[in-house]
Amino acid sequence: MRDINLAKKVFEEIYKDYDGYQLSSTDKANLGITSSDFVYGEISFDGFINLLSKVNPNQEDIFYDLGSGLGKPCLAISLVYKIKKAIGFELLPSLLKASQEVASKAKNYFSDLNEIEFRKEDYLKADFSDGTIIFAHITCLPDEEVKILEKKFLKLNKGARIIVITKRLENSQDLKIIDEGEVRMNWGIATYRIYQRI
Numbered sequence: 001m002r003d004i005n006l007a008k009k010v011f012e013e014i015y016k017d018y019d020g021y022q023l024s025s026t027d028k029a030n031l032g033i034t035s036s037d038f039v040y041g042e043i044s045f046d047g048f049i050n051l052l053s054k055v056n057p058n059q060e061d062i063f064y065d066l067g068s069g070l071g072k073p074c075l076a077i078s079l080v081y082k083i084k085k086a087i088g089f090e091l092l093p094s095l096l097k098a099s100q101e102v103a104s105k106a107k108n109y110f111s112d113l114n115e116i117e118f119r120k121e122d123y124l125k126a127d128f129s130d131g132t133i134i135f136a137h138i139t140c141l142p143d144e145e146v147k148i149l150e151k152k153f154l155k156l157n158k159g160a161r162i163i164v165i166t167k168r169l170e171n172s173q174d175l176k177i178i179d180e181g182e183v184r185m186n187w188g189i190a191t192y193r194i195y196q197r198i
Contacts (some may be wrong), residue, residue, distance in 0.1 A: 001087060001108075007080045008045050010106070011072075014102055015070065018042060019097060020040060020070040023095050023098060025040075025094060027093060028092070040173055041137060042070065042185065044184050046184070047183040049076060051163055052076075052077055054194055055078060055161040055194060057081040060132070061133050062086050062131050063133045065135045066123040067123040068089060068090045068092060068118060068126075069088075070095055070099050070102065071098075071100075073135050074087070074088045074116050074118070078114050083133075086115070087117045088119070089118075089119055090118060090120065093120070096120050096140065110163075122150070123149075124145060129152075132156075132160050132161065134161070134167065136149060137185075139167070146167050153175060153195070154197070156172050158197050159196065159197060160196070161194060161196055162194070163194050164194075165190050165192055167191075175197060176196050177194070177195055180194065
């Protein structure tokens with residue numbers, strides 16, 4: 001684990017010239033997107049690191065961010081924890097390009113940074129079954145799409161941890177809530193739930 005204060009300083013330095021809200025807004029306008037699936041929101045570094053501490057990331061973990069935007073969750077976990085790799089799925093082209101730039105810049109600060117990859121892929125269709133930590137910031141996702149995600153979560157290996165913002169998954173015998181509470185995001189206070197695949 002790296003020094004959190006140093007990681008936060010690097011995180012803020014790397015992102016200082018990027019406005020995810022503006023990039024998202026421009027892409028949605030250019031593509032004619034009005035769906036609530038594409039409402040943009042970001043983590044706060046401190047709040048997200050606090051969430052991650054509850055799932056104890058380690059060097060064997062594969063982290064997925066479903067709807068990665070500027071890539072902040074992938075970069076934050078990679079700056080603080082030694083994990084195997086971090087992968088984000090993003091469909092909006094400007095956000096995808098910016099997140100790829102950010103990942104490249106991060107290597108200039110830490111040469112031993114884990115692999116960070118951003119894919120132009122719909123997470124509802126993507127295969128992330130090898131993931132051990134999944135981050136789903138799905139505040140505005142329609143219920144029918146949440147159900148699709150739940151089915152995908154059931155394909156994860158036992159022990160996988162799933163961090164969900166705002167929404168509640170169906171309690172089943174295979175997905176168990178291990179923690180819940182509130183976390184600060186950059187847009188306000190959000191409810192989180194951490195599930196484990198059992």
